[in-house]
Amino acid sequence: MCGIVGYVGTREASELLLEALEKLEYRGYDSAGIALICDAGIVIHKTRGRIADLRRIFDEATDDDGCTVGIGHTRWATHGEPSDVNSHPHLSKSKRVAVVHNGIIENYIELRRHLEQHGYTFSTETDSEVVSELIDYCYSGDPVAAVRKAEQQLKGSYALGILFSDFPDQIIALRKDSPLIIGLGEGENFIASDIPAILKHTRNVFRLGERELAVLTAQRVRVLDIFGNRVDHPVDHIDWDAAAAEKGGYPHFMIKEIFEQPEAIRKTLAPRIREDLSIDLGFKRLTDEDLKGIESIKITACGSAYHVGVVAKHFLQKNLRLPVEAVLASEFRYEDPIVDEKTLVIIVSQSGETLDTLYALREAKARGARTVSIVNVLASSIANESEEVLYTWAGPEIAVATTKAYSTQLALIQLFGLHMARIRGNLSEEEVKSQITALQKVPEGVEKLLEDVKSVQYIASLYFNCQDVFFIGRNMDYALSLEASLKLKEISYIHSEAYAAGELKHGTISLIEDGTLVIALCTYRPLLEKMISNIKEVSARGAKVLAVINESDVQTGTVADHIIRIPECADIALPLLTIVPLQLFAYYIASLKGCDIDKPRNLAKSVTVE
Numbered sequence: 001m002c003g004i005v006g007y008v009g010t011r012e013a014s015e016l017l018l019e020a021l022e023k024l025e026y027r028g029y030d031s032a033g034i035a036l037i038c039d040a041g042i043v044i045h046k047t048r049g050r051i052a053d054l055r056r057i058f059d060e061a062t063d064d065d066g067c068t069v070g071i072g073h074t075r076w077a078t079h080g081e082p083s084d085v086n087s088h089p090h091l092s093k094s095k096r097v098a099v100v101h102n103g104i105i106e107n108y109i110e111l112r113r114h115l116e117q118h119g120y121t122f123s124t125e126t127d128s129e130v131v132s133e134l135i136d137y138c139y140s141g142d143p144v145a146a147v148r149k150a151e152q153q154l155k156g157s158y159a160l161g162i163l164f165s166d167f168p169d170q171i172i173a174l175r176k177d178s179p180l181i182i183g184l185g186e187g188e189n190f191i192a193s194d195i196p197a198i199l200k201h202t203r204n205v206f207r208l209g210e211r212e213l214a215v216l217t218a219q220r221v222r223v224l225d226i227f228g229n230r231v232d233h234p235v236d237h238i239d240w241d242a243a244a245a246e247k248g249g250y251p252h253f254m255i256k257e258i259f260e261q262p263e264a265i266r267k268t269l270a271p272r273i274r275e276d277l278s279i280d281l282g283f284k285r286l287t288d289e290d291l292k293g294i295e296s297i298k299i300t301a302c303g304s305a306y307h308v309g310v311v312a313k314h315f316l317q318k319n320l321r322l323p324v325e326a327v328l329a330s331e332f333r334y335e336d337p338i339v340d341e342k343t344l345v346i347i348v349s350q351s352g353e354t355l356d357t358l359y360a361l362r363e364a365k366a367r368g369a370r371t372v373s374i375v376n377v378l379a380s381s382i383a384n385e386s387e388e389v390l391y392t393w394a395g396p397e398i399a400v401a402t403t404k405a406y407s408t409q410l411a412l413i414q415l416f417g418l419h420m421a422r423i424r425g426n427l428s429e430e431e432v433k434s435q436i437t438a439l440q441k442v443p444e445g446v447e448k449l450l451e452d453v454k455s456v457q458y459i460a461s462l463y464f465n466c467q468d469v470f471f472i473g474r475n476m477d478y479a480l481s482l483e484a485s486l487k488l489k490e491i492s493y494i495h496s497e498a499y500a501a502g503e504l505k506h507g508t509i510s511l512i513e514d515g516t517l518v519i520a521l522c523t524y525r526p527l528l529e530k531m532i533s534n535i536k537e538v539s540a541r542g543a544k545v546l547a548v549i550n551e552s553d554v555q556t557g558t559v560a561d562h563i564i565r566i567p568e569c570a571d572i573a574l575p576l577l578t579i580v581p582l583q584l585f586a587y588y589i590a591s592l593k594g595c596d597i598d599k600p601r602n603l604a605k606s607v608t609v610e
């Protein structure tokens, strides 16, 4: 995810900005840049690559020493490939306004067209360039007025750092739906996407509120709301140690990423759902006619991404009335798969580089199948080689055990399923719209679950010493059990297995003994009665049962030892909500056991061998 920094004070801005950007490297990025206000006006240095490359360019090119005001940026490419020209900061063609941006400007095409009609030209593929030109267009001597006027025309999410050459002693900051903090120093002030960037210089910070604008000079920070009223924020004193700060105050990246899920899901869905609830996937090769002609679907992936496929299989099959199969990528390649031009192969991969998955994609293409990939990393091999790509906008995932990539993949494949159901006429327009609306509410539901983690922590404290855990569920809940079980075993090293609840008694029930923990997922309403019977079967053999249930379920709590409730929601939202307490359960167990949570033994984030 992009990172923003800004400095206004009396010290050399360039070194300070470069160091601050290094502190944001953990967010993941592919290019970086800084803008300084110098005697000659605004000077930009930017490049594709690492901060070290930026330092080299700066050292070679510059006489810009002595500048004390500037902004900087690390870019994690979304619109437009990682390249020098697409890197931030963006300087308006008039050279009056420089901008760094984190977020996505959803109406940038429309704004670009409008500005082009007024003689503006564009040189990048980014959505962000439109911001510097739009502010320039709105500028007639008053920078605050210009930014406020421009802001009214922006749709989407943005944290912005802005320089005006006419006002060399100040930075303007603005935010909506993307984070931005203000740091207060002695005779100097800062902006940053995250606290680690400026922790070396100040521990006094506050978060800029939604749609608030801040004007920073060396001596003061003035904050205004959308109507131009003054806003006063209480200042927080940060007392983290520096190592923890890299994780934004969280002890591990995994828990940070679990808490980032509402934002990640929002960012993944929002740009694809228009106001009238039509869906825009931006496909260029796979037409509606092609999708109408599809006769079967195969979803292929590895690990957690495969588990997304297993959940999606149930969802797609039910809504499209087509045969849908989830296949492990490492098997698909060698099973002489039956696919042809009437088969849609969906490839799911966070990294976009998993070798088995890449080979499965190539196999599918070689046999004539139509291909869509769901990928988190821009311009990765799988994204490049598939016919169409749908990016999850989850931001960089650093913990080896996936959480936010999993949930954004799932949300996106469901949205894709609704798109297909609409064009194929499987669902009524009313039904499609109601399911889209339910998907849009998922981030709120996840936020609600994350507000209270105490009950999950308590249950984890009872079982962190256990040897074996069995997860059971039916239909969608079974598919989720696979992921819940993998999460637990990969980070806590506790042996766990997921079973279709009806299957346990065909062998594995012999392993249940006094005190064995069985986690029963009971959210799939049509088969609740059957799940209750399965809980009774394991309880009768001494198991302790933790049941994950719908809020309105009054039956299951009476047969289980512990319960976790999932807030009431539509069926389409259930898997996206249900997985959250199970990710937390795995995390808290591993934490109590003192495991190396972010880097479990033997595991790598991106698996590029077969």
Ligand code: F6R
Pocket (backbone or CB within 6 Å): 302, 303, 304, 305, 306, 348, 349, 350, 351, 352, 353, 354, 357, 400, 401, 402, 486, 487, 490, 605, 606, 607
């Ligand atoms: C488990 C996990 C892995 C990945 C798998 C595929 O928490 O993260 O199972 O899901 O290695 O990786 P990608 O999605 O990068 O293809």
